[in-house]
Each structure stands twice: as C-alpha cells, then as structure tokens.
Amino acid sequence: MQKRKTNPVYPLFSAFQYRPLRYFLFALLMTGCTAMKYVPENEVLYTGYEIKIKSKKRIKSKSRINELMDQNVSPKPNSSIFGMRPGLWFYYKAGPTTRKKGFRSFVKNKLGQVPIYMRDVDAEKTATLLKGHLVNNGFFQAEVKSEVKVNGKKGKVIYTAFLHRPYRLRNIDYPKNNTLFANIDSIKQNSYLKQRQRYNLERLQAEQTRIEQELENYGYFFFDDRHLLFEADSTVGDKKVDLLLTLENGVPKKAKRIYRLGEISVFPDYTISRDSLIRATDTLKVLGYNYIDRQKNYRPEIITKVINLKKGNIYRREDREFTLSHLMSLGSFKFVDIKFIESRQDSALLNANIYLTPYLKKSIRADLQATSKSNNFVGPGLTLKFTNRNFLRGSERSDITLTSGYEVQISRKTPQPLNALELGVESGLSVPRFISPFDIYYPTRKYLPSTDIKLGFRLQQRIGYFRLNSFNLAYGYTWRENTMKTHELYPIDISYMKLGHTSPKFDTLINKNPFLARSLENQFIMGARYTYTLNTQMNQERTEKFREQRFERSNFYFSAKVESAGNLVQLLRGGEFDNDLDNERLNIFGSAYAQFVRGEADFRYYWKLDKSNMIASRIIAGTGYAFGNSITMPYIRQFSTGGSNSVRAFPARSIGPGTYYVKNDNSNENKILFIDQRGDIKLEGSTEFRFDIVKMLKGAIFVDAGNIWLWRENNALAGTPEQPTVDPAPNPHGRFDRDTFLNELAVGTGFGTRFDFNFFVLRLDLAFPIRKPWLPDGQRWVFDEIAFGSSRWRAENLILNIAIGYPF
Known part of the structure; x- marks a missing residue:
C-alpha cells in the first residue's frame, strides 16, 4: 500500500486544512436529511406556510403585499437550507440539558433551534391578524382564510387573501x-x-x-x-x-403656547450623588450660561461654544438634538441629559439644565486579539492603549498606543511559512474643533469637526527576509457633511521609511530586481492626502422617514482617496529629472524623497433579497504614478492583490503583475519564493451571495477577480509560461496594456462559513482558482482541471482562508 505524501513543513496544517472542513460540510448536508426522524411520534413539525393572493381585478405591487403578509405571519418555521434543517438536527442531537455553559449547551442553544410544531400555530388567529394589516394598508374589503395541511410528520398552513382594489x-x-x-x-x-x-x-x-x-x-x-x-x-x-x-x-x-428659553445651566461634572451638593456659589456666568463646576476640570468656553440652546431664543427641538450631538461628540462625557422646567417667574419661559456625566479622565486598555489581515497573515496580537480624554482641559483626547503582533501566513502554496513580527507605538491628539491659521467655513450645525495630530513609529520584520522601520507624522482634519458623508484632509503627512537588517537571500533578490530595491530604499514621503467616504447605511434621514418597506433593499459604500507626495519639495528645490534608474536623486537630510501621485476608489453594493439573503459586491480600482525624483512608488504605497480579504483563491500578494508568476521564474535566486508582488495599478472585484444557515452560522458563495500591473516595464520580471513549447504570454513583464488587461484578471471562487458571535465574526473561506493569468492566452480558464477527488489538485489549488470579520 502506497503511503500518502504530505508536505513536511505543514504536517499539522495539512491535517487541519481540509479534512475537518470536508467532515463539517458532509455533516451539514446529512443533518437536514436525518432531522425528521427525531420528531416525536405524537408531534407534527411545522414546516412552513404559503401565501396566496386572489383578486378579480389586477392588483399592483403584489410582491409588496406578499412581503407585508409574510412579515406578519407568526410563528416562523425552523430555518432550512436546500430543504434541510440543520438547526433542528443540532437541537435534537444535543439532547436535554439544564446547563447554561459547556459544549452541549453551545450546540443546543447557539447552533440549534427549538422545534416549532403545529400545536404552536394558531392559523385562524394569524389569518385575522393578516386581515387587519391588509385593512390598515388600504384593502378595506379584504378577507383572509387559512387551511392546514398535514402529511405524516410535516404540516403547513396556506393563507389565502381575497383582495379588492385598494383605497x-x-x-x-x-x-x-x-x-x-x-x-x-x-x-x-x-x-x-x-x-x-x-x-x-x-x-x-x-x-x-x-x-x-x-x-x-x-x-x-x-x-x-x-x-x-x-x-x-x-x-x-x-x-x-x-x-x-x-x-x-x-x-x-x-x-x-410658544415657549422661549430662559436660564440655561450647565453641570459638567454631574453625578446623582453630587446632585444635592450643588450650590449657587459654584456658579460662573459664561457667554450667557450658568456654569456650575466645583472640580474645574474643563475650560468653560469649550463646552458652552458647542451648545445650540441660547437664552431668549424660541425653543427648537432641532437645537436640543444638535446640543446633545455636539456634547457627546466632545468625547469626554458618558451621559448627556437636558431637562426643561417651566419658569416660576414667566409661564412662557423654559429653563434648561444640561447635565454632563464625564468618563474617567485617564484609562488604560489592553487587548489580546487574533488578527487577520488582507495579506493573509493571521496570528496573536497585543495592544496597550493609554487614553487621556481631557488632555488640556478642552476635551482634547490624547492616546498613546503600543501594538505588537506575530503573524504567520498559512498557505500550502508556499514551501515554508512566511512569518512576520510587528511592533509599533503611536501618539495621537484629537481636538474637537478646527485648528488652523485661517478660518475654515464649516456649514454643518449637527456635527463637530476634529483636528488630528499623529506621531508614530512601526517596525515590521519579515522573518528571514528584511526589517522595515517607518516613522510617520500627520496633521489633518476630519469632518462630516451629514450622516452619510465623511471627509478627511491631511495637508501634512510625512513618513520616513528605512530598510533595516536584510538576509543574504533577500539581498540576492533585490540585487536582481532594481525596482524592488528602489521601492525599499531609505526615503521620505512628504505630501498630503484626502479621503471622501459615502455610506448610505448611515443614512438616518432616510431610515427615520416612514417607508412601506420594512427594510432598505439596497445600500452602497463608496470611498475615494487621493495622495500626492514630493511635489512641493521638488518645486522648492527646482529639480527636473527624467525617470531613469541611473539618475542622481535629490536628497533631504541625507535621504531621497519620493515623488508620486496616487488614487484609489472602493465601491461596495449590498442588495438584500430578503432579511436572510443578500448579494454583496465590491470593486476596487487604484493607480499610482512615480515621476520626478522617483522611478517607482515606495513599497508601502504600492498595490498588491490576493489573500483572505482580496482574491481568496490565491495566496497573499502572489498575483501578477500582469501575466508574471513568481513560481515560473527560472532564476535560482527567485526560488526563494518571496511572494510579495506589487504594482502601480490595481483592479479587483468580488461578488458574494450571503445567506443564513442557522442562528449564528451563516454561509456564502463567492467569486473574486483581480490583478495588478506596472506603468513601466520591469526587466526583472522574466516570467516563463508553464508550457515552454508555447510562445510567451503577450505581456510577460506585467506592464499595463489597455487592450489586454481584462484578459489578465485572475479569477477564483469558493464557499465560506461565518460564525457570527455578535461581537466578532470568525470567517472560513475555502477557495480555488478558475482562471490563471500566467497561462498562455486561450488556456487561462481551468475548469477542465478541477478535480476535488484528486489529492494533488487539492494540494495545489485549494486555499483555506481564516479571517476575522467579513471581507467587505
């Protein structure tokens, strides 16, 4: 008997990656088929209901009427998928238990569902309720009848609505x-x-x-x-x-009666225990407000300037809501409450008391977490964060954050693990107002802007390859136009990147690839960036308004970011250079500075089929162009694709550029397989069908596509096709060609499960490629190679992505 060969580097991962998932999926398929046999003999399982609409004349929007009735049918049957009921199977198999903790309780209460029997259904009462809802929606002469049908251990109810033209x-x-x-x-x-x-x-x-x-x-x-x-x-x-x-x-x-505002008193250090200790001698007059603060923790004008309620003005609900929003936005107060009291001196006046309960001024928070990043790295991480919520007595928030993490890329497509160690420290100061040498017009009354200052250091060590140190200083503004639109402008964004210790094998690699060497050289990145975000899921103005639909059919998210670096420095220095590797570069403080422009857009569309099913799609497009003092963009500003939050059928950053494939490189030096392909242009798209399986367990079927390209040809990328007898691919060096780029997209598909624990989501996505861009043109679709029964095919193509949270 021939012994099966396994990769010695991944003995544990090889056993973990596929077998349990196969067993889990097999059990999931079998559970629904066997759940019915556990239904007690004297019970009939309620398997669902059917809604029929009958009318002598044509009724518009029958789908909405059907949806209205569906939302009001109670109880709902146990959830099913493809006719199976895994939630019931888990419930029955767990058996009776009175314990609230433990594995059996977890299976019964989290994965399982309490069975709904026909005795739990009052069909006539439900029909009466449905009629009432139809009458309330204009069908005054509606009638609803119910019919119960039982077949063995299964039962269902048919609700038939007889409608006339609505009023x-x-x-x-x-x-x-x-x-x-x-x-x-x-x-x-x-x-x-x-x-x-x-x-x-x-x-x-x-x-x-x-x-x-x-x-x-x-x-x-x-x-x-x-x-x-x-x-x-x-x-x-x-x-x-x-x-x-x-x-x-x-x-x-x-x-x-129309009321005006009288005395307005502010209590910035309010607690219930201190309520009776407030004395008139503690009161200060600040901008027309009574400011009562014995602790003197805040500068009074900082608080009173954001209050929209003004003495003598007519009371307005909008002013009250804006005041609550502004005071909470300061970030110093846990609770904000406003109480209005009729004045004893004038019956048409309202006195307002504003009670502010502060957070603890200083706090330390430690987080031990499992990290999952778009580069397909997972591992433990530790974060320590010190916060001062009133740093300069003006509700400024000061943070000092220490981060550390160790990550390992788990993929059988690499011959050895890719380990990474990351350490970082960042100090930030957020001020809830604009700080600028000139006035900035800010028309929105509902939200407060903020001025942010950040200073940080980060060490990234790719164990066995290199160490990268980076320093960052940023000064900018964040403001909201409305509930959906957010702006970020950082006119000052300075980074310094320094390549530290490198291994001999990595030195060999960068000596062969001058573009990679240029992207990793010590250099300053001095520029500005702007980000615009539009998220319709945050549209309170729309969701607050009455709609016939119980939920929004669709939402979208759009984010655009533009960045420019080195142009102001180049202008001041007066340098004019061609983009050539041999040109001498201008330096500042002994190091070169990067010069480029970069833009990226991220569009996501969420279409709800119903409350349990959704189609989610995303398109990302980005480009960056280095010029002047740079031949290529810095390593930390380049694009990559592939990984658990990207094209999931390919290892992280392994796709491209273009038709290049690192494993096909005949160079012995590149057998190191440092899979970190980066480019100047990125195009990526994903579509997922997301559905509920049971309670906290959700599923998804997805298709991903993407690639990266270069603006300039990189002679270090001498890709070789998998079939040497065939002519090389039309774009072996990964340079962007507008006539062929769509034909160079990598495509993958797969199935995923998501364990939704409310406070975080654990995601498992099993994916495989269906289009490989490095193959000769005409042979890139690989449907004929798919063979789930072949262990060799599985080892070379299946990738299990383990991640925290949804991919988008």
Whole structure:
C-alpha cells in the first residue's frame, strides 16, 4: 500500500486544512436529511406556510403585499437550507440539558433551534391578524382564510387573501385659521402624505409624529402627536379617501403656547450623588450660561461654544438634538441629559439644565486579539492603549498606543511559512474643533469637526527576509457633511521609511530586481492626502422617514482617496529629472524623497433579497504614478492583490503583475519564493451571495477577480509560461496594456462559513482558482482541471482562508 505524501513543513496544517472542513460540510448536508426522524411520534413539525393572493381585478405591487403578509405571519418555521434543517438536527442531537455553559449547551442553544410544531400555530388567529394589516394598508374589503395541511410528520398552513382594489388618498386637508398651523405651508412641505397614495395607517401615524416635531421647532414644547386626529372619509366613491387633520377636543393651553428659553445651566461634572451638593456659589456666568463646576476640570468656553440652546431664543427641538450631538461628540462625557422646567417667574419661559456625566479622565486598555489581515497573515496580537480624554482641559483626547503582533501566513502554496513580527507605538491628539491659521467655513450645525495630530513609529520584520522601520507624522482634519458623508484632509503627512537588517537571500533578490530595491530604499514621503467616504447605511434621514418597506433593499459604500507626495519639495528645490534608474536623486537630510501621485476608489453594493439573503459586491480600482525624483512608488504605497480579504483563491500578494508568476521564474535566486508582488495599478472585484444557515452560522458563495500591473516595464520580471513549447504570454513583464488587461484578471471562487458571535465574526473561506493569468492566452480558464477527488489538485489549488470579520 502506497503511503500518502504530505508536505513536511505543514504536517499539522495539512491535517487541519481540509479534512475537518470536508467532515463539517458532509455533516451539514446529512443533518437536514436525518432531522425528521427525531420528531416525536405524537408531534407534527411545522414546516412552513404559503401565501396566496386572489383578486378579480389586477392588483399592483403584489410582491409588496406578499412581503407585508409574510412579515406578519407568526410563528416562523425552523430555518432550512436546500430543504434541510440543520438547526433542528443540532437541537435534537444535543439532547436535554439544564446547563447554561459547556459544549452541549453551545450546540443546543447557539447552533440549534427549538422545534416549532403545529400545536404552536394558531392559523385562524394569524389569518385575522393578516386581515387587519391588509385593512390598515388600504384593502378595506379584504378577507383572509387559512387551511392546514398535514402529511405524516410535516404540516403547513396556506393563507389565502381575497383582495379588492385598494383605497387611495384623494384630498388631504389641514386645519385652517389655527395659530398652531400658522406655518402650514412649511409643515406640509415635507409631508409623508401625497395624493393617489394607497391608504396606510402607519403612514398616517408617522405623519402625526412628524408634525409634532415640526411644531416643536416653532416653540410648542408641550405639544404631543396624541392631540392630532385624522378623519378619513371613504364614502366619496371610486375607492377614494379624503383625509382631514383635526385637533382633539380639550387640548391643554400649554400645548398651544410658544415657549422661549430662559436660564440655561450647565453641570459638567454631574453625578446623582453630587446632585444635592450643588450650590449657587459654584456658579460662573459664561457667554450667557450658568456654569456650575466645583472640580474645574474643563475650560468653560469649550463646552458652552458647542451648545445650540441660547437664552431668549424660541425653543427648537432641532437645537436640543444638535446640543446633545455636539456634547457627546466632545468625547469626554458618558451621559448627556437636558431637562426643561417651566419658569416660576414667566409661564412662557423654559429653563434648561444640561447635565454632563464625564468618563474617567485617564484609562488604560489592553487587548489580546487574533488578527487577520488582507495579506493573509493571521496570528496573536497585543495592544496597550493609554487614553487621556481631557488632555488640556478642552476635551482634547490624547492616546498613546503600543501594538505588537506575530503573524504567520498559512498557505500550502508556499514551501515554508512566511512569518512576520510587528511592533509599533503611536501618539495621537484629537481636538474637537478646527485648528488652523485661517478660518475654515464649516456649514454643518449637527456635527463637530476634529483636528488630528499623529506621531508614530512601526517596525515590521519579515522573518528571514528584511526589517522595515517607518516613522510617520500627520496633521489633518476630519469632518462630516451629514450622516452619510465623511471627509478627511491631511495637508501634512510625512513618513520616513528605512530598510533595516536584510538576509543574504533577500539581498540576492533585490540585487536582481532594481525596482524592488528602489521601492525599499531609505526615503521620505512628504505630501498630503484626502479621503471622501459615502455610506448610505448611515443614512438616518432616510431610515427615520416612514417607508412601506420594512427594510432598505439596497445600500452602497463608496470611498475615494487621493495622495500626492514630493511635489512641493521638488518645486522648492527646482529639480527636473527624467525617470531613469541611473539618475542622481535629490536628497533631504541625507535621504531621497519620493515623488508620486496616487488614487484609489472602493465601491461596495449590498442588495438584500430578503432579511436572510443578500448579494454583496465590491470593486476596487487604484493607480499610482512615480515621476520626478522617483522611478517607482515606495513599497508601502504600492498595490498588491490576493489573500483572505482580496482574491481568496490565491495566496497573499502572489498575483501578477500582469501575466508574471513568481513560481515560473527560472532564476535560482527567485526560488526563494518571496511572494510579495506589487504594482502601480490595481483592479479587483468580488461578488458574494450571503445567506443564513442557522442562528449564528451563516454561509456564502463567492467569486473574486483581480490583478495588478506596472506603468513601466520591469526587466526583472522574466516570467516563463508553464508550457515552454508555447510562445510567451503577450505581456510577460506585467506592464499595463489597455487592450489586454481584462484578459489578465485572475479569477477564483469558493464557499465560506461565518460564525457570527455578535461581537466578532470568525470567517472560513475555502477557495480555488478558475482562471490563471500566467497561462498562455486561450488556456487561462481551468475548469477542465478541477478535480476535488484528486489529492494533488487539492494540494495545489485549494486555499483555506481564516479571517476575522467579513471581507467587505
């Protein structure tokens, strides 16, 4: 019997990488098939329900009506995947247990699901509830009937809705000649109600709440939406409804009174235990506010300048919300509370007390964590962070962070482990306002800007290859335009990169590759950068508004970053150079400085099929161009692709440039296989179908594609095709060609599982390549090579990515 060969470098990983995953997937497939046999003899498992909609005439948006009914059916059946119910299997196999901890409890309560039987379902009651929801959505004459069907141990319910054409809004009238609605045009402007809309009770309730908030912005502090009533007249004919907004009888006088702000008092060191100790002698007058602070921990004007409530102004709900937001944004306070009290001297005045409960001024935090990075490195890390939340008595936040980590790249595509050690220290100061020699116009009243200063040092040691030391100094601003849009501008961003100890085998490699040597040489990076981020998932303005849909169908994320380095220095020095390796470079402080421009864009789109299924897509495009004093961009600014957060079917940073493949390099020196391919251009895309399996266990099927390229030809990349008899690939050196770059994309696919523990997500993605760009043109798609039954194919192609968090 022939003994199976394994890689001696990875005896443990070879056993771990594939077998347990195969067993787990096999068990997952088998569990659903065998779960039904555990259902007790006297029980019928509730396997689901079916919704049917019948109407004599055509009904628009049947899918939304079906969705509305689906959301209100209760209870829901046990989740299933491809007709199987793994959650039930886990629950039954765990057996009875009263313990809240332990493996059996974990399987039963986390992986398992409590079975839902037909005795738990009240079909008639559910049908009545569904009818009520349909009536509230304009189908006044709707009827819903239920039918129970049982087949052996399985049962389901069929709900049939009989619908007529829904009622729609015709006229919407608001009170006239009423002091409360003196600004009726402004109130109606943002109304949720429009003519020809389908009648919807929830929309009417949302409109009442919106009007209450509008009236509060006009000073009606005590007005409540309960004082508003909508009278609906459905007798006007042709399935139309007229709405009349009225006030209930007996509205309190103070609900119809406009209030102004009186005395405003600030308590910046408030605790319940100290409440009774506040004395009038502790009060200072600061910018018209009563400032009561016995501890004197804060400069008073820092706090009072961000308060939107002003003495003598009409009370506005918006000013209160902005004040809460600003005070919390200072970062010094754990709780912020504002209480309004009617003045004893004037019944039309409100006195405001602002209570601020501070965080501990100084704190130390230690984190021991498992790290997972886009470069496919995983390992333990330790972070120590010291925070001073009121560094200069102006709510400045000062941080000193020490980081350390040891990482190892686990991939069978490399003959030996790639280990890395990282140590770093960073000191940061964040000030909640602009600090600038000139005035900066900032129109947003809701959010506070910040000025950030960072100074750091980082040591990165790729064990067996090199040590890289980097220093960084940055000064910049961060501000939010609204809930979705964020800006970062760092006009000063200075880094110094110094290559430390290198091994003889790495020296051999960089002597052969002058581009790599230039990217790693000691140099300054002196420039500026700007980042713009748009995230519609943060759109509170949209999610707060009433919508018929219970969830947003789609969201997207967009981030763009531009960076420029060395241009101002070059201008001041007056240097003009051609991009040539033999040219003498200008130095500052004894080291060369980099000169380049760089841009990168990241677009992500999330499309929810329903609450349990989603399609997530991402496209990343980036380019950088070195010129003037540089022939290539610095190592830490170049692009790479491949890895657990990139193209997962390929080892980290192993793809490209272009059609180059490091393993095909005939040079003995490159048999070192220092897989760290980098380039000037990057294009990458991913698409995932994400679905729930059971509770905390989720799955994904994904496809990734990407590559990198060079602007200039690198003669050190002499790629050789896998079939020497065939002519070399059209772009063996990895230079970008607009006619062929799409044909040089690496493509991979696979299946992943994600254990969602709420506070973090553990991700396992098993991937394999389906397109290899280094193969001759016409042979790059490798579907015919896929052979899961072949141990050799699995060893050469399957990659298990272990990561923390979602890839995007």
